[in-house]
Amino acid sequence: MAIIIDENTNVLVMGITGRQASFHTKQMLAYGTKIVAGCTPGKGGVEVEGVPVYNSVREACENHRIDASVIFVPAPGTKDAAFENLEAGVPVVVIVTEGVPVYDEIQIVAYAKRKGAIVLGPNTFGIVSGGKCKIGIPPNQYFVEGNVGVVARSGTLTYEITGNLTANGLGQSTVVGMGGDRAVGLTFIDVLKMFEKDPQTKAVVLIGEIGGNNEEIAAEYIKEMTKPVVAFIAGKSAPPGKRMGHAGAIIERGKGTYKGKVEALTAAGAKVAPLPFDVPALVKEALGMK
Amino acid sequence: MKMFEYMGKELFAKYGLPVPKGRMVTNPEEAAKVAAEIGGPCVVKSQVLSGKRGKAGGIKFPNTPEEAKKAAEEVLGMTIQGLPVECVLVEEKLKIDKELYMSITIDGSAKQAVMIASAFGGMDIEEQPEEHIIKKHIDPELGMHPFFARDVVRRMGIPIRSPHGQEIVKIVQVLYKICVEKDAELVEINPLVFSDDRVIAADSKVTIDDDALFRMKDLPFVDDKTPEERAAKDLGLSFVGLDGDIAVMANGAGITMGTLDTLQAFGGTPANFLDCGGGTGREATAKALEILFGLNPKAVFVNIFGGITRCDDVANAVADVYKARGNKFPVPMVIRLIGTNQDAGRAILKEIGVEAYDFMEDGARRAIELSKA
Numbered sequence: 001m002a003i004i005i006d007e008n009t010n011v012l013v014m015g016i017t018g019r020q021a022s023f024h025t026k027q028m029l030a031y032g033t034k035i036v037a038g039c040t041p042g043k044g045g046v047e048v049e050g051v052p053v054y055n056s057v058r059e060a061c062e063n064h065r066i067d068a069s070v071i072f073v074p075a076p077g078t079k080d081a082a083f084e085n086l087e088a089g090v091p092v093v094v095i096v097t098e099g100v101p102v103y104d105e106i107q108i109v110a111y112a113k114r115k116g117a118i119v120l121g122p123n124t125f126g127i128v129s130g131g132k133c134k135i136g137i138p139p140n141q142y143f144v145e146g147n148v149g150v151v152a153r154s155g156t157l158t159y160e161i162t163g164n165l166t167a168n169g170l171g172q173s174t175v176v177g178m179g180g181d182r183a184v185g186l187t188f189i190d191v192l193k194m195f196e197k198d199p200q201t202k203a204v205v206l207i208g209e210i211g212g213n214n215e216e217i218a219a220e221y222i223k224e225m226t227k228p229v230v231a232f233i234a235g236k237s238a239p240p241g242k243r244m245g246h247a248g249a250i251i252e253r254g255k256g257t258y259k260g261k262v263e264a265l266t267a268a269g270a271k272v273a274p275l276p277f278d279v280p281a282l283v284k285e286a287l288g289m290k
Numbered sequence: 291m292k293m294f295e296y297m298g299k300e301l302f303a304k305y306g307l308p309v310p311k312g313r314m315v316t317n318p319e320e321a322a323k324v325a326a327e328i329g330g331p332c333v334v335k336s337q338v339l340s341g342k343r344g345k346a347g348g349i350k351f352p353n354t355p356e357e358a359k360k361a362a363e364e365v366l367g368m369t370i371q372g373l374p375v376e377c378v379l380v381e382e383k384l385k386i387d388k389e390l391y392m393s394i395t396i397d398g399s400a401k402q403a404v405m406i407a408s409a410f411g412g413m414d415i416e417e418q419p420e421e422h423i424i425k426k427h428i429d430p431e432l433g434m435h436p437f438f439a440r441d442v443v444r445r446m447g448i449p450i451r452s453p454h455g456q457e458i459v460k461i462v463q464v465l466y467k468i469c470v471e472k473d474a475e476l477v478e479i480n481p482l483v484f485s486d487d488r489v490i491a492a493d494s495k496v497t498i499d500d501d502a503l504f505r506m507k508d509l510p511f512v513d514d515k516t517p518e519e520r521a522a523k524d525l526g527l528s529f530v531g532l533d534g535d536i537a538v539m540a541n542g543a544g545i546t547m548g549t550l551d552t553l554q555a556f557g558g559t560p561a562n563f564l565d566c567g568g569g570t571g572r573e574a575t576a577k578a579l580e581i582l583f584g585l586n587p588k589a590v591f592v593n594i595f596g597g598i599t600r601c602d603d604v605a606n607a608v609a610d611v612y613k614a615r616g617n618k619f620p621v622p623m624v625i626r627l628i629g630t631n632q633d634a635g636r637a638i639l640k641e642i643g644v645e646a647y648d649f650m651e652d653g654a655r656r657a658i659e660l661s662k663a
Contacts, residue, residue, distance in 0.1 A: 101502035154544020245543025
C-alpha cells in the first residue's frame with residue numbers, strides 16, 4: 001500500500017533539463033522511480049538520463065500516462081508550471097521550488113482543489129514511499145520500506161529524523177513533505193487521514209515547527225486516530241517575531257509558539273520528542289517494540 | 291519587505307484611498323514648510339519600521355509651523371527601539387469622531403487571504419475581545435466583490451447607506467486590489483478614522499512579500515534587515531541574529547531550528563540562525579561562513595544533511611575559507627556532514643585535517659565543549 005505514490009506511479013519531471021532537475025532525475029531513477037517523461041518548453045525532443053523531453057505537459061500526456069509531476073522550475077515560472085500540470089489533469093503535483101510568491105501559491109492551491117488534485121509544496125523536499133518510489137530531492141539511502149508514516153513541513157529535518165528511524169530498523173510506508181511555505185497544498189490532517197486508512201502504516205511521525213496553527217488543528221484529529229502519533233516540533237529556542245527560514249516559521253502576536261503546539265499535541269495523546277534523535281525510541285514504544 | 295508609513299500612504303493615495311494631507315520630510319525647515327501649507331494643527335510622526343512610536347515620544351502635535359520645526363528637530367535623530375529616525379511625516383491633525391481597524395493578511399491554514407476588521411480601532415487588534423473582531427476569508431477564485439465589502443460594513447454596525455458606509459465599501463475593495471497587485475502579505479489601516487463625513491487612513495502598515503520583490507520593480511526599496519541579514523539575503527540565504535556564542539549554519543529551516551534547539555538543550559547558546567539550504571553552491575556557502583566568523587563566535591557548528599545541498603559543495607566551501615585564511619580557521623570549527631555526495635565531501639575535509647561528525651548530537655556536544663574552552 002503506502003499513500004499518494006507507489007511502485008506503479010509514472011512521473012514527469014518539469015524543467016528536467018536544468019542543473020538541479022537533471023541531477024535529481026538521476027537520483028530518483030536510481031531509487032527506482034518510474035520517470036517516464038520530462039518537460040522543458042523549447043527543449044522537446046532531447047533525452048535526459050534516457051527520459052524523453054517534451055515541450056508541453058499536454059504533449060507528454062498524449063504519449064504517457066502521467067500519475068505525478070515534480071516541478072523544478074524557478075520561482076517566477078512556478079505558477080505557470082503548476083497550472084500547466086493541473087490543467088492537463090495530473091493528479092499529484094510536487095513543487096520543489098522555493099521562494100514562490102504567496103499569492104501565486106494561494107492560486108495554485110485553489111486551482112488544485114477545483115481539479116481534485118494533490119499538491120505537495122511549494123518548498124517541499126517531495127515524497128517517498130519507502131523502497132517503491134521517490135519524487136523530489138531527499139538522499140536515497142535513508143528511505144527504506146517499513147510501517148512508519150512520516151509527515152513534515154521541513155525537508156532536512158525530515159532526513160535527519162527518517163535517517164534516525166532507518167538506523168533503528170524502522171522503515172517507512174510513506175514520507176510526505178507538505179512544504180515549508182505559508183500556503184501549501186495539504187494540511188497535517190489531510191495526510192494523517194490517509195495514514196489512518198493505509199494498512200501498511202502502523203504509526204505516524206509528525207514533524208512540525210513553530211508558526212501557524214497547523215499542528216494545533218492536527219491535534220484535534222489525532223484524538224480520533226487509532227494509530228499512535230509521535231511528534232517533534234522544531235523551534236523551541238526561536239525568538240518571537242523572527243522568521244526562521246521558512247516563510248511560515250514565525251511566532252506572530254503570541255500565536256504559533258512551541259509551547260502551544262506541544263500542549264495541544266500532548267493533550268491529544270501524541271508523544272512529543274524533545275529532540276530529533278529521541279523520535280525512534282518513542283516510535284518503538286508506541287509500536288510495542290523493545 | 292516592510293514599508294514606511296509614508297510609503298504605505300503614498301501607495302494608498304495612488305489607489306485613490308483617502309489619506310491625511312501632508313508629506314514626508316527629512317529636515318526641520320521642510321517640516322515647517324509643510325505645516326504652513328496645511329495651515330493648522332499638525333502631526334509630526336517619526337518614520338521607523340516599529341510600532342510603539344507614540345509611547346517612545348516619536349509622535350508630536352504642533353499647532354504652528356514654528357512648533358512643527360521644533361517637533362521635527364526633536365524627533366529627527368531620535369532612536370526608537372534601536373532604529374534611528376531619519377525622516378518624519380508631517381500631516382494635518384484629524385478631528386477624530388471614531389476609530390476603526392481594517393487589514394488584509396495571509397491565513398496559511400486556510401490558504402487564503404483574510405480580511406480582519408473591527409469597529410473598535412486605534413489600539414492593538416490583539417487586545418480586542420473576540421466579539422469585536424470580524425474575520426472574513428477571500429476566496430481567491432471568486433476574488434473581491436462589492437457584496438463582500440457590504441457584509442464587512444454591516445458586521446461593523448455601520449449603516450450601508452451612510453457616507454461612511456459607502457466609503458468603506460470602496461476601501462475594502464481597494465485594499466484587496468493592493469494586496470493582489472502589489473503582492474502585499476499585510477495591508478493594515480489602524481486607525482481608519484471617521485472625521486466628519488470623511489473616512490481617512492490615519493496610519494498605514496504595508497508588508498510586501500519578499501518572494502515577490504522580483505516583479506515589484508516600481509516600489510521603493512526599504513532595507514529592513516540588519517547587515518548580517520542583508521548579506522545572507524543577498525546570497526539567497528536567511529539569517530537571524532541571536533545572543534549566544536556558537537555560530538550555526540545548517541541546510542534547511544527545520545534542521546537549523548532543530549540544531550539550535552539541540553545546542554540549547556545541551557547547555558550551549560546559539561549566536562544565530564543561518565539556513566544555507568536549497569542547493570546553495572560552493573561560493574555562496576564560503577561567503578556565508580565569513581558572515582559567521584564576523585559574529586566573533588567562540589565556535590562554529592556546521593550541520594549538513596545533504597539533499598539538494600551537496601556535501602562536496604559544502605566541503606569545498608570550508609576548504610576555500612580555510613585556505614583563504616592562511617590554512618587555518620579563525621575560531622574552532624565543528625562539521626557534521628552526511629547525505630548527498632558525502633564521501634566526496636568528507637575526502638575534501640580530510641585533506642585539510644577536518645574530521646566530519648556523523649551525528650548532529652555529537653557535533654553539537656563538541657561545539658559546546660569548544661565554546662566553553
